[in-house]
Amino acid sequence: MITIALPKGRLGDKVYELFTNNESLLESSRKLVFESKENDIRFLLVKPADVAIYVEHGAADLGIVGKDILLETHPEVYELMDLNIGKCKMAVAAKNDYIEDTDRTLRVATKFVNIAKDYYASKNREIEIIKLHGSVELAPLLGLSDVIVDIVESGNTLKANNLKVLTTFMDISARLIANHTSFKFKNKAIEQIVNGLTEVLKDDKNI
Amino acid sequence: MQSFLDSLKKDEKMILILRQLYEQFGYKKYNMSKFEEYSLYVENKNFLKSQNIVTFNDMNGKLLALKPDVTLSIAKNSNASIDNTEKLYYIENIYRLSKENREYKEINQIGLELMGDLDLYGVSEVLYLAITSLRIINPDYILDVSHMGFVASFLDALLIDYEAKEKLLDCIRSKNMHELKMIAQKAKVPDFYIERLLKMVSISGNFADGIKIAEEIIVNEGMKKAVIELQELERLCKESNYYPNVQLDFSIINDIDYYGGIIFQGYVENIPHAILSGGRYDYLMEKFGKNAGAIGFALYLDDLGRYDKEAVSFDVDAVVLYDEKSDYKALSSKISQMREQGLRIRMCKTIPSDIRYKYIYVFKSGELEEITK
Numbered sequence: 392m393i394t395i396a397l398p399k400g401r402l403g404d405k406v407y408e409l410f411t412n413n414e415s416l417l418e419s420s421r422k423l424v425f426e427s428k429e430n431d432i433r434f435l436l437v438k439p440a441d442v443a444i445y446v447e448h449g450a451a452d453l454g455i456v457g458k459d460i461l462l463e464t465h466p467e468v469y470e471l472m473d474l475n476i477g478k479c480k481m482a483v484a485a486k487n488d489y490i491e492d493t494d495r496t497l498r499v500a501t502k503f504v505n506i507a508k509d510y511y512a513s514k515n516r517e518i519e520i521i522k523l524h525g526s527v528e529l530a531p532l533l534g535l536s537d538v539i540v541d542i543v544e545s546g547n548t549l550k551a552n553n554l555k556v557l558t559t560f561m562d563i564s565a566r567l568i569a570n571h572t573s574f575k576f577k578n579k580a581i582e583q584i585v586n587g588l589t590e591v592l593k594d595d596k597n598i
Numbered sequence: 599m600q601s602f603l604d605s606l607k608k609d610e611k612m613i614l615i616l617r618q619l620y621e622q623f624g625y626k627k628y629n630m631s632k633f634e635e636y637s638l639y640v641e642n643k644n645f646l647k648s649q650n651i652v653t654f655n656d657m658n659g660k661l662l663a664l665k666p667d668v669t670l671s672i673a674k675n676s677n678a679s680i681d682n683t684e685k686l687y688y689i690e691n692i693y694r695l696s697k698e699n700r701e702y703k704e705i706n707q708i709g710l711e712l713m714g715d716l717d718l719y720g721v722s723e724v725l726y727l728a729i730t731s732l733r734i735i736n737p738d739y740i741l742d743v744s745h746m747g748f749v750a751s752f753l754d755a756l757l758i759d760y761e762a763k764e765k766l767l768d769c770i771r772s773k774n775m776h777e778l779k780m781i782a783q784k785a786k787v788p789d790f791y792i793e794r795l796l797k798m799v800s801i802s803g804n805f806a807d808g809i810k811i812a813e814e815i816i817v818n819e820g821m822k823k824a825v826i827e828l829q830e831l832e833r834l835c836k837e838s839n840y841y842p843n844v845q846l847d848f849s850i851i852n853d854i855d856y857y858g859g860i861i862f863q864g865y866v867e868n869i870p871h872a873i874l875s876g877g878r879y880d881y882l883m884e885k886f887g888k889n890a891g892a893i894g895f896a897l898y899l900d901d902l903g904r905y906d907k908e909a910v911s912f913d914v915d916a917v918v919l920y921d922e923k924s925d926y927k928a929l930s931s932k933i934s935q936m937r938e939q940g941l942r943i944r945m946c947k948t949i950p951s952d953i954r955y956k957y958i959y960v961f962k963s964g965e966l967e968e969i970t971k
Contacts, residue, residue, distance in 0.1 A: 449870025467871065469849070470774040571872065572865050574773075575740045575845070578803060 393432050393573075393580050396451035398439035402477040402565055406455045407434060409591050431580075443468060443568065452573035453581065458563045459542060463505050469574050471585055472567035474592060479544040481506060481561035484554045486531050489538070500530030501540040510540065510560055528552045602940060605912065608735075609706070609903040613689060616708055616731055616897070620687040623727060625710050628686040634671050636661040642670055644853045645882065650695035652702055664693040668707060669894060673882050676713050678890040683714025709876075709896030713883065716891030721860060721878065722834045724893045728864060728874055729840050731897055735873070736866035742847040743805070745828055746857040746877065748812065749848055751820025752798065758785045766795070771851045775799050791817070798848050805832050808846030824859075831860065856882040862895070869905045873898050913953040915941040920961045928964045 395410075397403035411427060425434040435451055443466040446454040454468075457477060461470065481503070491497070500521040501507045511518045521536050528548060530536040542563060543549065543556060567588065569581060603611070617627075636653050643649055645667070652664040665671060668690050678684040687710035696703040712724050725741075732739035749770065753763050762785040769778035775796050782792045794815035801808045809828050816822050828846070835841050850863050861877030876895025883892045916936070920929055936943055944953065959966040 468772065470772045473776040570870050572870050575865050576867050
């Protein structure tokens with residue numbers, strides 16, 4: 392039996408469909424564990440940011456997780472596949488009329504503290520991080536920060552809030568990760584899943 | 599005695615069994631101070647997995663540290679040379695920063711080091727001890743073997759800058775082939791090498807099959823030398839019956855400046871990360887100005903207790919109830935008879951609520967009478 396941690400939400404639903412031939416997750420169901428007897432797979436539905444934790448600690452053998460979370464937390468797991476779904480970009484955004492004052496410390500609001508730090512360190516720019524847990528777009532509007540570092544998919548949320556993308560610096564997509572011990576002791580089963588996913592993704596033209 | 603030994607926790611039991619094993623192979627116990635001069639870790643910070651170290655001043659103002667690692671101290675203080683081989687083992691606590699809660703953690707380690715004139719026999723002896731230690735802990739174990747010289751020589755051949763090299767190492771460590779390809783292409787590594795890099799990362803499992811693939815991707819002398827060493831080791835392993843549990847996997851990466859030869863990591867089922875890690879650290883000995891080869895490993899004991907399924911089920915074997923009217927002389931002679939048999943007996947006046955026991959007796963008119971729970 393292989394246990395796979397899926398992120399709750401759109402990405403998790405999509406991956407579940409891939410595994411189960413388009414059988415969709417019941418939105419209304421409050422169950423957090425699903426079993427697929429014929430594939431001998433158990434799915435856990437967890438918060439996206441927790442997927443890597445479940446896998447690193449061996450509570451799940453495999454997990455589907457965004458690259459943003461892997462870069463933010465650096466879990467000790469194997470990254471076996473780029474699923475090329477849930478694609479988006481890590482971006483710096485600010486108010487439409489924003490012009491950077493390079494003489495001051497830049498105030499950056501973000502959920503991704505480590506990613507933002509690494510990015511500005513590579514630019515040698517001094518910053519002050521303001522860690523937020525959501526609605527990051529509000530920060531520049533209220534003068535809480537100069538810019539935000541966040542994930543941008545279509546850019547609609549930014550537009551609706553009179554913000555613009557200054558630069559994008561990282562491609563994000565969903566990755567298949569594996570626990571170290573599971574990869575060794577359940578190698579055959581995991582290999583099968585990787586091959587299966589590769590096949591399905593090849594056929595799936597909608598992605 | 600046996601009853602007491604059985605009642606020990608898994609990590610406590612393992613210390614006893616492993617000590618016996620290492621002593622039987624002629625390893626000498628090495629006891630060291632809890633503290634070490636901080637400068638040792640500043641000079642060798644890349645040897646450590648984490649750079650966070652607990653420091654404090656001694657009475658003379660010298661900066662000391664709680665040991666985050668044992669091997670560095672042993673290597674520094676060792677008298678080993680080509681003419682004087684040392685075999686040591688240790689049981690020590692080390693202090694490292696826990697990644698999850700950003701707090702310092704005390705970790706109990708047992709390990710051994712072989713330093714001196716290191717030959718193939720020495721290497722295989724340490725490997726055998728690593729394997730036997732794992733097997734004692736859990737018969738479902740895997741020892742991953744890699745060769746630092748192979749990976750390092752390969753990366754040298756790519757002629758790329760330090761930053762790209764670090765990124766590639768990260769990808770190799772996490773078996774991340776998709777990004778490895780992207781980064782290599784960005785660094786303008788020729789396809790000829792990229793293909794081989796991907797092949798190297800894909801190796802996992804059977805030792806002999808892995809070596810065959812490794813042989814196909816050799817591009818320089820360093821890699822060739824490493825493969826020959828791996829082949830010799832494989833041949834030695836093949837003759838033993840633990841062969842299927844030894845696998846080749848180049849995703850184990852230790853610091854290139856310290857490790858130059860065979861490195862390995864051990865896993866057992868149900869523990870989600872490696873519990874044993876070791877390797878050949880000749881370059882570290884060289885840094886300390888010692889003319890000697892060295893190899894060793896350490897086992898993390900804390901994890902054994904945490905993931906132990908067969909946890910202790912009884913705190914004592916029997917509870918004996920007595921009251922003030924009991925004949926103490928008769929009672930104590932009965933009890934000492936039982937203790938001599940190795941049983942753990944708790945005497946009380948009332949049934950204790952916080953301990954687990956197998957039997958319960960009442961002492962009545964000079965006899966012990968069992969009562970059912």
